Amino acid sequence: MSTKQQEKSLQTMRELMDSAQALFNSKGFAKTTVAEITDGAGYAKGSFYRHWKSKDELFLDILAAKLGNYREERARRIGEAETLEDVLDVIWDFLDTIVGDRNWSKVFLEFTVHAAGDSELRRKLNKSIYRLSNDIFAEMVGSHVISGYSAKKLGALNTALFEGFLIHDLLETGELSREDVRRAALTMIRTLAISGEASS
Incomplete structure (x- = not known):
């Protein structure tokens, strides 16, 4: 993976983590879905599963x-x-x-x-x-x-x-x-x- 691709991957992870944390804080862990996390960060669900299994x-x-x-x-x-x-x-x-x-x-x-x-x-x-x-x-x-x-x-x-x-x-x-x-x-x-x- 090139440096540019690595930077893009890290940026995607940060944005998904930020979206998840905001949702966890407002809705709780159990009530937050992967779809809501990806929607909040502006990504498709596939982006989530490229970085985490769950x-x-x-x-x-x-x-x-x-x-x-x-x-x-x-x-x-x-x-x-x-x-x-x-x-x-x-x-x-x-x-x-x-x-x-x-x-x-x-x-x-x-x-x-x-x-x-x-x-x-x-x-x-x-x-x-x-x-x-x-x-x-x-x-x-x-x-x-x-x-x-x-x-x-x-x-x-x-x-x-x-x-x-x-x-x-x-x-x-x-x-x-x-x-x-x-x-x-x-x-x-x-x-x-x-x-x-x-x-x-």
């Missing part, structure tokens, strides 16, 4: 692109972090951006539930390219854990707390703020990283 694959590419932008900033800030609190601030600043974009957080949760029913899709979604995985979390905080507590388990606890809050926030219960959950996560992780057990 709407699931398209969503994963959108998710990877969003997280790719974060990873560049995260790498810079992690390099400057000196304490466990500094590292956790970097992680939660990223998580806050997801909660702050209510349309995207709703679509992300919808897709996560959708993926839970498909073992292959679930396996893909658990890869670090698509989320703040337990492995990545462990890599970032591992050198600050002095208790011997599993850094991967800390990551899983942090993610469970965050994803639980996403549901709580979308249901608009109003009992907890992002700051409440962020402080609770920092306290939990700091306690387990230092002593290995939660305080009573």
